[in-house]
Structure formats: C-alpha cells, structure tokens
C-alpha cells in the first residue's frame with residue numbers, strides 16, 4: 001500500500017460512500033486524481049470542490065483503475081456488482097454481507113469488512129474493521145488511517161464482532177436520536193413551544209455528548225455521581241431504569257445484530 005494508490009468507491013455518491021470520499025479528500029489522505037467513484041448514473045454529487053475526481057458508471061472499469069476497491073452499495077444491490085479484483089484490497093462497508101462471499105465474487109482474498117456510521121459525514125464516525133486474511137503491517141496502517149479520516153477506528157479480531165457492531169456503532173447514532181425525540185415529544189406535550197423544545201434538547205444532547213467524549217470521563221462514574229447527588233437527576237434516572245430503559249436498549253442492539261446475522265446467513269445460502 002502506498003500514498004499513491006488509486007482508491008475506487010463503488011456507490012461513492014451515496015450517504016456513506018460520499019462521506020468517506022469527502023473525508024479522505026479533505027484530510028488529503030488521497031489525491032483527487034487518485035480517487036474514482038461510481039454510481040448507476042455515472043454521476044456522483046458531493047465532489048464539486050475536487051473536479052479531478054473521476055466518475056464511472058461501469059464498475060469493472062473502476063475496479064480496473066483502482067488499487068483499493070471500497071464497496072459502498074446497499075446490501076441488496078451487491079448482487080448486481082460484477083467486478084474482478086484479484087490481489088486487490090477490497091473494503092466493504094456493507095451490513096450483512098459476509099467477507100467470504102465478497103471474496104468469492106471479487107476474486108480477492110484481501111477483503112476487509114468495516115462498519116462506519118452516519119457521523120462519518122462530520123468526521124466523527126467510529127469504525128470497527130476486520131480483515132479476512134491476516135493483513136500486512138502496511139495494509140493495517142492503510143485501513144486504519146483511511147477510517148481515521150472520518151473519526152476513530154479499531155481493528156477487531158473476528159467477523160462476528162462486525163455483525164454485533166453493525167448495531168452498536170453502525171446503527172448507534174440512531175439510538176440517541178430516538179431518546180432525543182422522546183424528550184422533545186415530552187416537552188411539547190407539556191406545553192413548551194416546539195422550537196424551544198427542539199433547541200433545548202439538541203443543545204442538551206450535543207453538550208452531553210461532548211462531556212462524555214472527553215478521554216478522562218468514565219461513564220459509570222458520571223452516573224454514580226448523579227445518583228449520589230440524590231436530587232432531581234437521580235429521580236429521573238431511577239424512574240427510567242424502573243421503566244425498563246436498559247432492557248429496551250439491549251433489545252434494540254440484539255434486534256440489529258439479529259438482522260445483520262440473518263442478512264449474512266441468507267447470503268451464505
């Protein structure tokens with residue numbers, strides 16, 4: 001792997017493909033002349049600032065030009081992707097498509113499965129990744145650095161970790177979104193102006209996220225501190241626990257994992 005490798009993103013105009021492509025360009029991880037992207041129409045929006053990025057309709061042509069192929073189409077669209085990439089590094093962002101199947105179809109053993117999330121758009125994804133065959137030190141550095149252009153990343157030792165984390169971190173941003181929506185709904189029902197309710201909740205959730213993200217902040221200690229204070233916050237937390245918040249979150253994570261596993265199982269036949 002080298003800094004001059006051509007990177008091709010199949011589905012490079014989609015939500016995640018575009019977020020990754022733009023992050024790599026912004027962070028100068030890839031030169032715009034070394035980025036190729038594809039869509040069914042042959043045009044991908046989001047790259048206007050980098051006119052040297054090449055756009056393809058034909059995925060075989062893209063794969064022929066690229067040293068590294070990123071698969072960022074929806075899982076159900078994978079069947080229509082007919083590329084040969086023997087010896088090339090193939091990085092899939094798809095949920096529920098097993099690495100072995102990707103390897104079989106692309107004719108490459110060098111397959112990595114990664115699971116970024118919607119915060120890639122603002123450079124705040126968390127991306128676990130798994131390599132089907134043991135990656136070389138150069139490949140590891142390349143993949144890790146690629147995903148660090150849009151947030152934090154970690155290699156994980158087994159593919160089942162990716163299926164689990166498809167829910168935990170891939171779908172993860174949707175969980176606080178749902179909690180936020182519940183808070184907004186409550187505030188509006190109690191008579192707050194919707195604009196004030198939305199602004200208040202967004203501000204609280206964004207502020208809390210930054211507070212919790214600090215390296216020296218330990219989440220269980222934060223909860224213990226609120227409980228020990230024994231005031232209104234402790235009352236809220238205790239009532240939420242009694243109402244089954246934790247089982248509800250666990251059920252959500254298990255449902256996402258089960259969906260990822262059943263998608264994989266269906267594809268493995």
Ligand SMILES: NC(=O)c1ccc[n+]([C@@H]2O[C@H](COP(=O)([O-])OP(=O)(O)OC[C@H]3O[C@@H](n4cnc5c(N)ncnc54)[C@H](OP(=O)(O)O)[C@@H]3O)[C@@H](O)[C@H]2O)c1
Nearest residue numbers: 011013014015016039040072073074075077093094095118
């Ligand atoms: N969004 C997330 O937060 C997220 C998080 C983790 C993982 N993922 C995974 O990332 C993948 C992409 O998700 P997404 O949310 O970015 O979906 P998306 O917004 O629908 O993007 C997929 C793109 O693939 C393109 N495409 C479909 N068939 C194609 C083909 N034959 N050749 C070239 N391009 C093709 C589509 O573009 P045209 O219709 O213009 O061709 C579309 O823009 C999925 O497999 C998903 O499981 C997504």
